[in-house]
Amino acid sequence: MNKRVHARYFSRFLNLLPHRLSCHDSTRATIGFFSVSGIDVLDSLDLLSEESKKNIIDWIYSLQVIPKEGGLKCGGFQGATTLNLLDPPENYSTDQYKWGHLAMTYTCIAVLVILGDDLSRVDRKAIIEGVASVQRDDGSFSASVEGNEFDMRFVYCASCICFMLNDWGNVDKKLMSQYILKSIRYDGGVSQHLENESHGGTTFCAIAALQLSDQMHLLNSKQMEKLKRWLLFRQDGGFQGRPNKPIDTCYSFWIGAALKIIDAFELSNFKENREYILSCQDTIVGGFSKWSGTSSDPFHTYFGLCGLSFLREPGLLEVQPCLNISMRAFERxxxxxKIWQLHSQMEVQLNIE
Ligand SMILES: [Zn+2]
Structure with a gap:
């Protein structure tokens, strides 16, 4: 595998989005995440100059929403600074539509950590308040204060944010775990919404959220065995997301990471998985696609590389399966x-004195 060609592929998305990706403009932060974290997993951060790293960090901070005193608890990060309102309502003000989005907040914080920022400009308190304010009565989370999307993806993003900021504030972890446990299906996998079909991406989100919130012990041994079986049965060369669906590069991450978390990845077939992922790479332009012979995209490139990292592909950094960032970024x-903990201990001591 030519690492440099894939790193250069990612670096292109940091400067300009091709026309066919313009529909992703409102979620540009996630493309920034795939590119920056992808370059990191390829151990090629040297490809970015110090100036461009600083520009990316400043751009990420420009996406942060600082809530107004006494206003909506809408702290977090947006996906882009542009608002595509073709038909803006009367008395339209851009401020009115500013609120953090859980997926954007998770990916923005991850980019900052990967690039070595100390998160000192992150409004940690407002973000955790924002996460708690979008938790629903059933334990799941909406994507944002005004959003109506809610499912396991946002349970996962909420868990990543609280873990990364090392603060669960008023988030009800127990209620969250109840939502996850209720979503486990008869076949051992986990569904996006209650009573739906088990899904590979959702299963990863649920298992990672349990691990990040330190609640893995809530799964009993029977549930664990069925889960392991469901995950391992998704392999057919590469991995599929659901029974009877074609295999797809990104599931080498979703299913692979879930297997890593429950310590069962070694039971999968490494050789076939690797062969499938490598068959989806574009060796000239760079990047990976979901299926062999189709065009590559940043999403499948990132997850393909993470899948290869689980297989200990030489030259790639190890990936932390729950947070989906390199182990190097995780250690950072x-x-x-530790620094935050020391600071708060010192503050307590100063107050006592
Ligand atoms: Zn896919």
């Missing part, structure tokens, strides 16, 4: 947690 995050 753990160091930040």
């Amino acid at each position: 995050l753990k160091n930040l947690h």
Whole structure:
């Protein structure tokens, strides 16, 4: 595998989005995440100059929403600074539509950590308040204060944010775990919404959220065995997301990471998985596609590389399966947690004195 060609592929998305990706403009932060984290997993951050790293960090901070005193608890990050309102309502003000989005907040914080920022400009308190304010009565989370999307993806993003900021505030972890446990299906997988079909991406989100919130012990041994079986049965060369669906590069991450978390990845067939992922790479332009012979995109490129990292592909950094960032970035995050802890201990001591 030519690492450099894939790193250069990602670096292109940091400057300009091709026309066919213009529909993703409102979620540009996630493309920034795939590119920056992808370059990191390829151990090629040297491809970015110090100036361009600084520009990316400043751009990420420009996406942060700082809530107004006494206003909506809408702290977090937006996906882009542009608002595509073709038909803006009367008395339209851009401020009116500013609120953090859980997926954007998770990916923005991850980009900052990967690039070595100390998160000192992150309004941690407002973000955790924002996460707690979008938790629903059933334990799941909406994507944003005004959003109506809610499912396991946002349970996962909420868990990543609280773990990364090392603060669960008023988030009800127990209620969250109840939502997850209720979504486990008869076949051992987990569904996006209650009573739906088990899905590979959702299953990863649920298992990672349990791990990040330190609630893995809530799964009993029977549930664990059925889960392991459901995940391992998704392999057919590469991995599929659901029974009777074609295999797809990104599931080498979703299913692979879930298997890593429950310590069962070694039971999968490494050789076939690797062969499938590598068959989806574009060796000239760079990147990976979902199926062999189709065009590559940043999403499948990132997850394909993470899948290869689980297979210990030479030259790739190890990936932390729950947070979906390199172990190097994960260690940096753990160091930040230690510094925050020291600061708060010092503050307590100063107050006593
Ligand atoms: Zn896919």
